[in-house]
Amino acid sequence: VTGPRFRRLKMGAGHRLDSKASGVMVLGIGHGNKLLTDLHNCHLSKVYTVGGLFGKATDDFSDTGKLVEKTTFDHITREKLERILAVIQGSNHKALLMHSNIDMKTQEAYEMAVKGLIRPMGKSPPIITVIRCLQFALPEFQLEIHCLHETQQYLRKIVHEIGLELKSSAVCTQVRRIRDGVFTLDDALLRTHWNLQSIQNAIWNCQLKVQTEIEKTLG
Amino acid sequence: RQLREADEAAPVFQYAGRAARRKDRVFVWGFCHSGALGIPSFVRPDAGWKKPRRVQPTPYRLETEEKISSAACGYGFTLLSSTTTDITKVWGTGLNKDSQLGFQRTMGDRNRGYEYVLEPSPIALPLAKPQQTRVLQVSCGRAHSLILTDSEGVFSMGNNSYGQCGRKVIEDETYSESHVIHQLKEFDSRVVQVVCGQDHSLFRTKKGAVYACGWGADGQTGLGHYNITSVPTKLQGDIAGVNIVQVTSYGDCCLAVSDEGDLFGWGNSEYLQLASVTESTQVNIPRHLPFKIGKIKEAACGGTGNMVLTEEGNVFVWGYGILGKGPNLIETAVPEMIPPSLFGRSDFNPDIRVARIRCGLSQFAALTNRGELFVWGKNLRGCLGIGRMEDQYFPWRVTVPGEVVDVACGVDHMVSLVKSFT
Numbered sequence: 001v002t003g004p005r006f007r008r009l010k011m012g013a014g015h016r017l018d019s020k021a022s023g024v025m026v027l028g029i030g031h032g033n034k035l036l037t038d039l040h041n042c043h044l045s046k047v048y049t050v051g052g053l054f055g056k057a058t059d060d061f062s063d064t065g066k067l068v069e070k071t072t073f074d075h076i077t078r079e080k081l082e083r084i085l086a087v088i089q090g091s092n093h094k095a096l097l098m099h100s101n102i103d104m105k106t107q108e109a110y111e112m113a114v115k116g117l118i119r120p121m122g123k124s125p126p127i128i129t130v131i132r133c134l135q136f137a138l139p140e141f142q143l144e145i146h147c148l149h150e151t152q153q154y155l156r157k158i159v160h161e162i163g164l165e166l167k168s169s170a171v172c173t174q175v176r177r178i179r180d181g182v183f184t185l186d187d188a189l190l191r192t193h194w195n196l197q198s199i200q201n202a203i204w205n206c207q208l209k210v211q212t213e214i215e216k217t218l219g
Numbered sequence: 220r221q222l223r224e225a226d227e228a229a230p231v232f233q234y235a236g237r238a239a240r241r242k243d244r245v246f247v248w249g250f251c252h253s254g255a256l257g258i259p260s261f262v263r264p265d266a267g268w269k270k271p272r273r274v275q276p277t278p279y280r281l282e283t284e285e286k287i288s289s290a291a292c293g294y295g296f297t298l299l300s301s302t303t304t305d306i307t308k309v310w311g312t313g314l315n316k317d318s319q320l321g322f323q324r325t326m327g328d329r330n331r332g333y334e335y336v337l338e339p340s341p342i343a344l345p346l347a348k349p350q351q352t353r354v355l356q357v358s359c360g361r362a363h364s365l366i367l368t369d370s371e372g373v374f375s376m377g378n379n380s381y382g383q384c385g386r387k388v389i390e391d392e393t394y395s396e397s398h399v400i401h402q403l404k405e406f407d408s409r410v411v412q413v414v415c416g417q418d419h420s421l422f423r424t425k426k427g428a429v430y431a432c433g434w435g436a437d438g439q440t441g442l443g444h445y446n447i448t449s450v451p452t453k454l455q456g457d458i459a460g461v462n463i464v465q466v467t468s469y470g471d472c473c474l475a476v477s478d479e480g481d482l483f484g485w486g487n488s489e490y491l492q493l494a495s496v497t498e499s500t501q502v503n504i505p506r507h508l509p510f511k512i513g514k515i516k517e518a519a520c521g522g523t524g525n526m527v528l529t530e531e532g533n534v535f536v537w538g539y540g541i542l543g544k545g546p547n548l549i550e551t552a553v554p555e556m557i558p559p560s561l562f563g564r565s566d567f568n569p570d571i572r573v574a575r576i577r578c579g580l581s582q583f584a585a586l587t588n589r590g591e592l593f594v595w596g597k598n599l600r601g602c603l604g605i606g607r608m609e610d611q612y613f614p615w616r617v618t619v620p621g622e623v624v625d626v627a628c629g630v631d632h633m634v635s636l637v638k639s640f641t
Contacts, residue, residue, distance in 0.1 A: 110546070130565075132567065
């Protein structure tokens with residue numbers, strides 16, 4: 001978008017998406033930058049679909065890296081994968097409660113834990129809140145991961161570790177963010193729609209959602 | 220293209236074959252200075268740099284020779300048993316001052332026995348057919364233990380000053396270094412479950428009857444009086460004629476579940492365990508507890524608090540102590556449900572259900588159908604296994620590298636039987 005009228009626009013970007021990943025990325029324009037910082041402080045979770053391939057291990061955990069090792073994978077079943085995913089979810093749930101910096105001995109901590117509202121509100125290492133298997137067809141599989149404070153490389157590392165846990169190896173073929181806080185794939189604009197009218201429509205549609213979310217979390 | 224060729228030419232490693240089976244493991248944690256965890260290097264370090272460890276706050280793997288099918292934790296000692304037909308079927312470790320682990324011959328002097336056993340050591344049972352009988356279950360109380368076999372009745376060892384071993388009380392008997400292992404066979408049908416309370420024993424037979432012997436001053440023998448019983452006697456009261464499918468006890472209160480999902484209780488009620496039916500603090504005859512919480516599948520008794528599991532998979536607690544609903548709930552006479560979201564149930568996982576419950580003296584443990592172990596209660600000497608030494612007021616996950624199949628809770632330590640993932 002260029003032209004003499006649009007020279008003084010400030011733009012900011014929400015959570016970054018590195019070069020090999022794809023998906024929803026939030027941009028703020030002008031006054032929207034302040035909303036961006038508020039959204040960041042809400043610490044809402046993001047949802048990714050991660051595709052993986054069993055049988056190979058590479059140095060940067062994705063399928064374009066240098067090959068380190070090849071292993072067999074015919075002993076892996078969907079049941080074993082789901083068991084590993086349940087354990088990952090369990091230990092991350094524990095990390096969620098530990099990093100939220102709430103004293104576990106109080107009644108408020110108990111009530112928030114019951115409602116599932118405990119969330120780390122400050123800096124914390126990457127935490128996965130939900131992980132489940134969408135598709136499983138040896139050697140490929142696809143996972144849906146809801147997480148907080150993560151980087152895409154961390155997700156690829158998780159795929160590699162799942163492979164190790166199943167006594168085989170895995171590489172990550174695809175990382176796609178389908179949701180970032182309140183923004184889903186439906187709100188996102190494709191490259192063909194990068195023109196003024198669509199951008200204005202999109203901002204208009206999302207304004208209400210962003211407002212309610214910020215009010216709900218930051219009070 | 221060169222990369223692809225290098226790819227194809229790389230060798231393929233195999234870590235697990237197609238028929239790889241899941242292995243069974245045993246994890247222990249808690250107070251280890253009495254040797255109850257079965258790892259000798261915690262008490263007597265075998266390398267110079269190791270220091271004796273008093274408490275093991277997180278699960279630690281215990282290597283065993285055989286697959287362990289049943290474990291029980293007593294007050295400072297542990298019994299592990301396997302359903303094998305080899306000669307050694309039961310191992311014991313920990314405190315042995317009352318011969319609750321049988322006679323453990325010392326290496327130096329053949330006539331003396333060990334008072335503390337640091338490693339799981341075999342217990343020699345006087346079986347008539349040692350290579351055919353299988354040990355089904357073990358149970359431990361304060362200073363006595365019971366071993367259930369499939370065809371030769373129940374064996375009891377340890378302290379008998381209140382008749383809890385099922386034999387006549389002998390005045391001034393010394394229990395340490397004693398060889399006596401008593402065999403109990405006279406019941407109306409085969410015994411299918413044995414439970415040890417603090418100083419009493421309960422036996423449940425196939426026909427659904429319950430027998431008791433031992434200390435009765437709190438009415439925990441349920442026989443209508445407050446005296447000692449040294450011979451297992453059948454219980455009457457509200458459970459006469461009822462087919463009981465599970466009995467439980469750990470301190471001085473007892474609970475029984477019938478096949479129709481009804482709950483019966485007797486024994487100590489100083490902590491409001493039976494306050495819903497009676498005001499007295501000791502109940503010496505089984506009473507039906509009319510709780511309207513649904514059909515009950517399993518019950519577990521702790522020292523001061525009780526817990527039941529209903530058919531829908533909900534957990535209810537009542538009694539006194541840290542019951543699992545935050546620091547504000549200290550005592551209640553009516554069962555309160557623990558919200559299932561604390562066990563992991565959410566919109567993403569709607570089918571997580573609690574499958575099994577167990578009680579220690581002041582701790583509670585729950586196993587879900589996904590194989591996760593949740594504990595809460597007083598964290599006495601690190602027995603909860605959560606890595607911290609503070610008390611836990613609501614259910615908290617224990618990180619165990621495997622799917623937990625069974626757990627045994629004691630006063631200050633716990634043992635879990637775990638299946639590995641792959």
